Amino acid sequence: MIIVKIGGGKNINIDGICQDIAFLLEKEQVVVVHGASETRDEIAQKLGIPTKTITSPSGVSSVYTDKAAIDVFLMVYCGLQNKKIVANLLKHNVNAIGLSGVDGKLWQAKRKDVVYAVEDGKTKIVRDNFTGRVEKVNADLLWLLLNNNYVPVLCPPAISLQNEIVNTDNDLAVAVLAGALKSDKVVSLFEAAGLLKNVHDEKSVIRKIKKGELEEYLQFAKGRMKKKILGAQKALANGVSAVYWGDGRVEHPVLKALKGKGTVIS
Amino acid sequence: MIIVKIGGGKNINIDGICQDIAFLLEKEQVVVVHGASETRDEIAQKLGIPTKTITSPSGVSSVYTDKAAIDVFLMVYCGLQNKKIVANLLKHNVNAIGLSGVDGKLWQAKRKDVVYAVEDGKTKIVRDNFTGRVEKVNADLLWLLLNNNYVPVLCPPAISLQNEIVNTDNDLAVAVLAGALKSDKVVSLFEAAGLLKNVHDEKSVIRKIKKGELEEYLQFAKGRMKKKILGAQKALANGVSAVYWGDGRVEHPVLKALKGKGTVIS
Numbered sequence: 001m002i003i004v005k006i007g008g009g010k011n012i013n014i015d016g017i018c019q020d021i022a023f024l025l026e027k028e029q030v031v032v033v034h035g036a037s038e039t040r041d042e043i044a045q046k047l048g049i050p051t052k053t054i055t056s057p058s059g060v061s062s063v064y065t066d067k068a069a070i071d072v073f074l075m076v077y078c079g080l081q082n083k084k085i086v087a088n089l090l091k092h093n094v095n096a097i098g099l100s101g102v103d104g105k106l107w108q109a110k111r112k113d114v115v116y117a118v119e120d121g122k123t124k125i126v127r128d129n130f131t132g133r134v135e136k137v138n139a140d141l142l143w144l145l146l147n148n149n150y151v152p153v154l155c156p157p158a159i160s161l162q163n164e165i166v167n168t169d170n171d172l173a174v175a176v177l178a179g180a181l182k183s184d185k186v187v188s189l190f191e192a193a194g195l196l197k198n199v200h201d202e203k204s205v206i207r208k209i210k211k212g213e214l215e216e217y218l219q220f221a222k223g224r225m226k227k228k229i230l231g232a233q234k235a236l237a238n239g240v241s242a243v244y245w246g247d248g249r250v251e252h253p254v255l256k257a258l259k260g261k262g263t264v265i266s
Numbered sequence: 267m268i269i270v271k272i273g274g275g276k277n278i279n280i281d282g283i284c285q286d287i288a289f290l291l292e293k294e295q296v297v298v299v300h301g302a303s304e305t306r307d308e309i310a311q312k313l314g315i316p317t318k319t320i321t322s323p324s325g326v327s328s329v330y331t332d333k334a335a336i337d338v339f340l341m342v343y344c345g346l347q348n349k350k351i352v353a354n355l356l357k358h359n360v361n362a363i364g365l366s367g368v369d370g371k372l373w374q375a376k377r378k379d380v381v382y383a384v385e386d387g388k389t390k391i392v393r394d395n396f397t398g399r400v401e402k403v404n405a406d407l408l409w410l411l412l413n414n415n416y417v418p419v420l421c422p423p424a425i426s427l428q429n430e431i432v433n434t435d436n437d438l439a440v441a442v443l444a445g446a447l448k449s450d451k452v453v454s455l456f457e458a459a460g461l462l463k464n465v466h467d468e469k470s471v472i473r474k475i476k477k478g479e480l481e482e483y484l485q486f487a488k489g490r491m492k493k494k495i496l497g498a499q500k501a502l503a504n505g506v507s508a509v510y511w512g513d514g515r516v517e518h519p520v521l522k523a524l525k526g527k528g529t530v531i532s
Contacts, residue, residue, distance in 0.1 A: 043341070047312050071346055075309070079345025080337055083368050083423075083431065090371060091429040097369045097407075102349050104363045104416055105356060141363075144414055150370055150407070157349075163357040165349065 001029040001183045004254055005174050006085070007190035008035030012248035014088055017189065020254035021151070022092040029146050031181065032089075032096075032153040033174050036081035043080075044072045054117035054126060064117075065167040066128045070157065073167060077155045078102075086153050096151045101134070101158035101173065102165055108136040109158035109168050132166040134158050134173040137180035171231025179238030186235050187257050188228065189248030194262030195220060195229075209265045211236045232265050242266035267295040267449045270520055271440050272351065273456035274301030278514035280354055283455065286520035287417070288358040295412050297447065298355075298362075298419040299440050302347035309346075310338045320383035320392060330383075331433040332394045336423065339433060343421045344368075352419050362417045367400070367424035367439065368431055374402040375424035375434050398432040400424050400439040403446035437497025445504030452501050453523050454494065455514030460528030461486060461495075475531045477502045498531050508532035 002024060006017055021030050041051045049072065052064040065073065082098040089096035101107030109132030117126050145152050154177070158168040171188070178186055197204040199222055209217055214233050221229050232243040243265040246257025256262070268290060272283055287296050307317045315338065318330040331339065348364040355362035367373025375398030383392050411418050420443070424434040437454070444452055463470040465488055475483055480499050487495050498509040509531040512523025522528070 043313075046314070047309075074349045075341035075345040077345070078349050078364075079341040079343070083340045083344050083366055086368050087425065087429060087431050090368070090425060095370060097365065098344075099363065099365075099369075100349055102352050102356070102364070104361060141416070144410065148410055159353065159356060163353060165353050 001031065001181060002185045002187060003031050003033060003174060003178055003181075003183050005170070005186065005188040006032065006034040007188070007248055008037035008040070009191035009248065010038045011191055012189065013250065013253055014085060016251050017248065017253050018085070018088040018092050018094065020252055021089065022094050024254065025094060025151070030151055031142065031146070031177070031183070032085065032151065033170065033177065034081060034085055034153065034155050035170050036077045036155070039081060040072060040076040043076050044069070047072060054115065054129070057116055057118055057123055062131070063167060064126070065130050067130070070130050070165050070167065073157055074165070077157070082153060082155050089151060089153065094151050095149055096153050097145060098153045098155075101154070101156050101168065104138050104141045105159050106138045106141060106154065107134045107156070107158035107168065107173055107177075109134045109160055109166050111160040111162065111164060111166050130164060130166045132158060132160050132168055134168050134176045137177050139180040142181060169227060169231070171227050172234060175231050175234035175238055178235045178240045182239060184241050185244065185258070186232075186240050187244045187246060187254055189246050189253050189257060191247075191249055193247045194245050195225065206263050207260065209263060211265055214265060236265065267297065267447060268451045268453060269297050269299060269440060269444055269447070269449050271436070271452065271454040272298065272300040273454070273514055274303035274306070275457035275514065276304045277457055278455065279516065279519055280351060282517050283514065283519050284351070284354040284358050284360065286518055287355065288360050290520065291360060291417070296417055297408065297412070297443070297449070298351065298417065299436065299443065300347060300351055300419065300421050301436050302343045302421070305347060306338060306342040309342050310335070313338060320381065320395070323382050323384055323389055328397070329433065330392070331396050333396070336396050336431050336433070339423055340431070343423070348419060348421050355417065355419065360417050361415055362419050363411060364419045364421075367420070367422050367434065370404050370407045371425050372404045372407060372420065373400045373422070373424035373434065373439055373443075375400045375426055375432050377426040377428065377430060377432050396430060396432045398424060398426050398434055400434050400442045403443050405446040408447060435493060435497070437493050438500060441497050441500035441504055444501045444506045448505060450507050451510065451524070452498075452506050453510045453512060453520055455512050455519045455523060457513075457515055459513045460511050461491065472529050473526065475529060477531055480531060502531065
């Protein structure tokens with residue numbers, strides 16, 4: 001089984017990815033996971049509640065997700081982006097079904113009750129941040145759909161143990177999902193040619209990384225790529241044989257990534 | 267089986283409805299269908315693309331759904347409202363799964379290629395209106411979920427035969443759904459005590475209507491209620507034994523409607 005993770009950038013070639021998925025399905029099962037961060041930020045801005053980030057005492061920044069931000073999250077991830085991908089897959093004769101981590105408790109997460117944030121040099125306690133780590137997957141539901149020839153198209157948010165809707169790190173959620181489904185491969189597509197040695201040079205793609213050496217590459221990773229490295233580490237630890245990072249903007253993004261045109265970690 | 271249709275008004279007691287559904291599930295299967303029109307109009311307004319209506323040459327007005335309106339529709343129906351109802355049901359230990367008519371082609375509709383609209387006294391052809399009538403239900407998918415103890419929570423839009431996302435009349439979609447699932451009862455909850463003889467007097471509820479006499483009551487129906495009458499007619503024609511219209515704002519909205527506190531058509 002292959003998990004195809006579609007990044008949240010607006011230049012991702014959704015149609016090309018859906019076409020590739022239809023092709024792959026002739027030989028193996030596929031589960032799709034997607035983001036929608038760029039559109040989320042755009043809609044949040046238009047609604048007058050722009051996306052805010054908080055910085056932890058250790059310097060890691062993350063999205064601050066209060067109740068209003070959860071609403072925007074639901075609208076853009078579960079509504080707009082999820083159904084557009086589902087409709088595109090249907091167009092390619094793929095029997096797609098869109099679900100969030102909330103549906104059937106697909107992704108259960110432990111909510112972080114309290115988050116520490118540094119603001120103007122002072123550490124504050126943030127209590128209205130709805131975020132958590134995915135710990136449990138409803139694999140039975142996914143197998144029920146897969147064994148009946150449906151292709152699940154999944155996205156955050158997740159559901160907390162107290163049934164609150166919570167934001168969650170998508171790359172980590174994919175890693176937990178891969179473990180639960182005993183998935184063989186994870187293909188992650190985003191708006192870059194792969195992991196770049198020099199972020200300003202698209203030709204500086206690092207082609208191969210041994211899984212034991214992934215930690216060393218954290219130095220090349222900027223922003224979101226750090227989370228992708230941690231997600232890949234976890235996916236490999238959970239039994240995935242290879243993680244493929246590839247350019248989501250090109251023609252045949254999935255097939256190219258699987259051919260090693262981006263970065264392969266194994 | 268009971269289909270519970272939750273109207274799109276903002277004063278609907280979602281929590282009370284979810285509590286009732288949990289209770290009903292001890293004895294029978296339930297499928298939930300919901301709207302979200304009031305929140306849709308609010309978000310559309312905030313995004314600067316307010317909901318527009320068109321009036322047909324025969325005087326029936328309906329929502330004009332161009333591509334931008336479809337986006338808002340997806341956001342509010344499939345994202346915000348659907349996942350909030352699902353999370354609320356989970357809180358009541360109901361194994362809920364939210365799906366739109368797009369997912370797995372749950373609601374297939376024939377798109378109206380062309381719509382005629384009267385504007386300033388002139389009849390115009392509108393071509394960019396994405397709307398259609400639900401003609402086919404993926405009952406296999408619903409039975410797969412129901413037989414595995416999941417409660418489907420459904421909403422429009424539907425998917426056209428050409429795989430376009432299309433708006434559709436929710437009450438008619440419920441009627442087609444009821445026929446496909448051989449549902450026994452339909453409970454429809456909205457922001458009124460039932461069908462009122464006098465729209466300004468909440469106490470003028472018409473308690474019972476014989477299905478053969480439903481047509482006569484069109485005179486008491488204003489706006490959306492006309493579509494509800496047509497939907498009820500179709501549901502009864504499709505084999506439903508009774509349609510219950512009830513107040514969605516009260517405590518125990520579903521149980522009260524089933525006890526005949528609103529309008530019962532049979």
